[in-house]
Every structure is written in structure tokens, then in C-alpha cells.
Amino acid sequence: MRALITGAGVRLGRATALQLAQAGFDLTLHVHRSRDGAEAVAAEARALGRRVEILQADLSSAEDCARLAAEALASGPLDALVNNAALYERRALAEITLAEWEQMLAVNTRAPFLLIQALAPSLAQSTLTGGGAVVNIGDIGGERPEPGFAHYSVSKAGILMLTRCLAAELAPRVRVNAVSPGAVLFPVEMPAAERATILSTVPLAREGRAEDIAAAVVFLITQAPYVTGHTLNVDGGRLVSQLSREG
Numbered sequence: 001m002r003a004l005i006t007g008a009g010v011r012l013g014r015a016t017a018l019q020l021a022q023a024g025f026d027l028t029l030h031v032h033r034s035r036d037g038a039e040a041v042a043a044e045a046r047a048l049g050r051r052v053e054i055l056q057a058d059l060s061s062a063e064d065c066a067r068l069a070a071e072a073l074a075s076g077p078l079d080a081l082v083n084n085a086a087l088y089e090r091r092a093l094a095e096i097t098l099a100e101w102e103q104m105l106a107v108n109t110r111a112p113f114l115l116i117q118a119l120a121p122s123l124a125q126s127t128l129t130g131g132g133a134v135v136n137i138g139d140i141g142g143e144r145p146e147p148g149f150a151h152y153s154v155s156k157a158g159i160l161m162l163t164r165c166l167a168a169e170l171a172p173r174v175r176v177n178a179v180s181p182g183a184v185l186f187p188v189e190m191p192a193a194e195r196a197t198i199l200s201t202v203p204l205a206r207e208g209r210a211e212d213i214a215a216a217v218v219f220l221i222t223q224a225p226y227v228t229g230h231t232l233n234v235d236g237g238r239l240v241s242q243l244s245r246e247g
Contacts, residue, residue, distance in 0.1 A: 001128065002051075003221070004072050006030040006059065006115070007085030009037030011185055012137060015210035016082055019218045021045035027052045028072045030085065032059065059085055059111035060103050069118035079126040080133045080221045081119055083112035083159070088187075090148045101151045108155035112136055113162055116176070124173035130225025131173045135217045136163050138180035138231060140239045156180075160231055167229030175228040177220045182235020184208035203237035 003020050007013040008029035014037060017027055027045050031038040031054060042052040053075055057068035072078060087107045091100065116134055123132025141149055142156030160178055167176040183198050186207060199205060216234045220227065233239050 001079045002026040002028065002076060003080035003082060004028040004030065004078055004115075004119070005082040005084055006111070007032070007034075008041060009034030012181070012210050012213050013082075013084040014041050015214035016084060016217050017041050018044055019211070019214040020080070020082075020221070021048050021050045021052075023218050023222055024050075025080065026050050028075065028078070029054045030059075030068060031056055032085070060106040062106075062110070062114060065111050065114040066118065069115055073119070073122055077122045077125055078119055078132070079123070079128050080135070081115060081123065082217055082221075083115060083134070083136045085111070086137065086155075088152055091151065092148055093150055096151050104151040104155050105158065108152070109158035109162065112159055116162075116166055116170075120170055120174055124170070126174075128221070128225075130175055132175070133221040134166070134170075134174060134176040135220050136160075136176070136178040137213070137217075138163070138178040140180050140182045140233055140235050142180065144239060163231060164229050171228060175220075175225070177224070177227060177229070178231040179213055179216045179220065180231050180233045180235065180239075181208060181213050182233065182238040184213060184234070185210055198238075201238055202235070203240070206236065208234060208236055 003025045005017045008017045009031045029038045038054045045052045055071050057064040087104050126132035136159050138160045139156040141153045142160045145153035163178040183202050186195050216232050
């Protein structure tokens with residue numbers, strides 16, 4: 001079994017790659033700039049007896065997306081694709097430039113589409129129970145946006161809809177699902193007061209871990225053969241809490 005994970009050198013990508021390695025998957029690790037992180041992931045996975053390759057690509061480039069898919073397939077068929085790499089930034093509406101808008105959607109929405117499109121024929125040949133698997137990393141902000149994140153929220157809303165569209169189109173040989181984190185891995189620059197405010201809206205009253213997201217991804221790939229088109233929110237109940245307050 002082999003999986004391609006984008007943005008695999010740090011944070012959620014790193015945790016997901018390592019849990020897939022523990023589940024028996026050989027790995028193709030995509031990086032943009034985090035080569036050192038990917039090398040560390042590769043070393044840990046190889047210690048488990050897994051075959052690992054590292055591929056570099058700028059996912060804001062359609063040409064790089066095509067090259068990444070071709071290079072991944074050159075090493076053999078794929079069983080799973082995890083579209084994890086993403087841009088995240090806070091910008092007031094008046095401050096978002098056209099270039100920032102286009103780059104956000106290119107990386108967060110267009111790149112997953114292009115990779116799925118290119119890799120679907122290989123994934124359709126997978127012998128995984130339930131067929132090949134795609135897991136897109138969304139965000140609860142794609143369903144309930146917050147001020148200051150318009151371009152980010154739109155990009156994540158797009159990936160959630162893409163998940164549903166392609167789940168219908170690629171069935172029955174490829175399953176397409178999403179995992180949407182909530183309060184997981186706060187940015188290091190986020191003030192403590194803001195973190196506390198966010199956690200006050202989380203029913204489980206704590207920040208999530210990268211390993212929580214990774215476990216959900218591995219579950220959808222390996223343990224959910226009759227699940228497709230689903231978004232699994234791993235957010236400590238935050239989205240439900242927001243909905244109940246609005247209702």
C-alpha cells in the first residue's frame with residue numbers, strides 16, 4: 001500500500017504520514033519548503049520498514065501539480081491521497097489583494113482538484129477494501145466562517161464541496177472524504193487571550209492535537225469502506241456549539 005501526503009513535513013501532514021506508516025503504508029511525501037521536516041518523517045517511517053520518497057512542488061503552480069502527480073505515479077500505483085497542504089492567513093476584506101485571493105484558492109482548492117483528477121485512474125485500481133481513498137483536509141471555517149478569513153474560508157468551503165462532488169463522480173472505485181479540524185495547533189503568534197476565547201467555545205474544553213486529525217484520516221482510509229462524501233469534524237464539538245448558540 002502506498003499513500004501520497006501533501007504538506008507532509010510539518011504539523012498535520014507529519015502526524016498523518018507517520019500514522020499511515022504505522023498502518024503499513026509506504027509513503028510519498030510532498031513538500032514545498034519543509035524539506036528538513038520531511039527528511040525527519042522519512043527517517044522515522046523507514047525505521048518502521050516503509051519505503052519513502054520525497055517530492056518537491058509548489059502547489060500554487062498548476063504545472064507543478066501535474067509534475068508532482070506524474071512523479072508520484074512513476075514510482076508505482078497509489079492507494080491513498082491526503083490533500084493536507086494549505087495556506088492560512090488572517091486578512092481584513094479591504095486588505096486582501098487579488099494575488100493573495102488567487103494564491104489561496106490555488107493551493108487550498110485547485111491543487112487538490114488537479115491532484116485527484118490526475119491520480120484517480122491509479123486510485124481506482126487500488127486493492128484497498130472499499131477501493132482507493134482520498135481524504136481532503138478541510139476546516140470548520142468552511143461551514144461557519146469568522147471575520148478576517150474570507151479568502152481562507154471560501155477556499156475551505158470549496159474543498160468540502162469538491163469532496164462531495166468527486167465522491168459521487170468517482171464511486172464506486174474511489175472513496176472521497178474530508179476531515180475538518182477545529183481548534184487544533186493554534187498559530188504560534190496567536191495571543192493567549194485569543195486562544196482562551198476560542199477554547200471557551202469548545203465543548204471538550206481543550207485544544208486538539210495533530211494526532212487527533214491524523215487518526216481520523218487513517219480511519220477514513222483504512223476502516224471506513226462504506227463511507228464516501230462525508231466530512232468528519234474533529235473539533236471538540238466547536239461547530240455544534242456554534243450552531244446551538246445561533247439556533
